Amino acid sequence: MELLIEKIKNEGIVLSSSVLKVDSFLNHQIDPQLMQEVGKEFAERFADSGITRILTIESSGIAPAVMTGLQLKVPVVFARKRKSLTLVNDLITASVYSFTKQETSEISVSKKYLDEKDKVLIIDDFLANGQAALGLAEIAKKANASIAGIGIVIEKGFQDGGRLLREQGYRVESLAILDSLENGMVSFENSSEKMEELAR
Numbered sequence: 001m002e003l004l005i006e007k008i009k010n011e012g013i014v015l016s017s018s019v020l021k022v023d024s025f026l027n028h029q030i031d032p033q034l035m036q037e038v039g040k041e042f043a044e045r046f047a048d049s050g051i052t053r054i055l056t057i058e059s060s061g062i063a064p065a066v067m068t069g070l071q072l073k074v075p076v077v078f079a080r081k082r083k084s085l086t087l088v089n090d091l092i093t094a095s096v097y098s099f100t101k102q103e104t105s106e107i108s109v110s111k112k113y114l115d116e117k118d119k120v121l122i123i124d125d126f127l128a129n130g131q132a133a134l135g136l137a138e139i140a141k142k143a144n145a146s147i148a149g150i151g152i153v154i155e156k157g158f159q160d161g162g163r164l165l166r167e168q169g170y171r172v173e174s175l176a177i178l179d180s181l182e183n184g185m186v187s188f189e190n191s192s193e194k195m196e197e198l199a200r
């Protein structure tokens, strides 16, 4: 998605060879116009998939997920990472291990908002090692819902998540795929620059 790639080029900050900071439009401050375009793009890509519900995880997955739900006119459910005061009964849970943080957390969704009639689109902001997406998929499976695919705003193509999810047969649609963050520079997979480079 060209608009997103431009935004990353202009505002993304490479923190290390594996971490990109995008808190001016996705992870802290949110750019609503860009998120609206992100929602339209996911909605277009999954237009014929019969999606009935979007499933994401708090907190940064919520903005792109809501914009996609708005376009597809379906509700959006976000998995909680922390125990809620009001959400205590009939929870579906999954354990998610974060390689980045080296900790396991339990994520949960109420049975009330996901069931066997659902065709789910999983949305998240980043795809790194794929553990959050796998946890969401596990929750959808436990609810006996079917999974139409996984929509990712920024995939780090040099980490294992994308391969892992695609190998398991999931349709993964990423709007920007980072090829590398080496030497303080962001390079993209399949970007027009790279295509030109390949054509040379």
Ligand code: G4P
Pocket (backbone or CB within 6 Å): 018, 019, 020, 021, 022, 027, 057, 058, 059, 060, 061, 097, 098, 099, 100, 101, 125, 126, 127, 128, 129, 130, 131, 132, 133, 156, 161
């Ligand atoms: P995984 O789910 O793909 O296995 O990823 P991992 O555990 O490594 O990621 C943990 C958190 O760090 C997630 O957010 C994920 O979105 C985020 N993350 C991973 N790589 C990057 C990166 O290069 N840049 C940025 N900005 N974030 C990254 P989280 O802790 O759940 O945060 P939030 O959703 O509450 O904002």
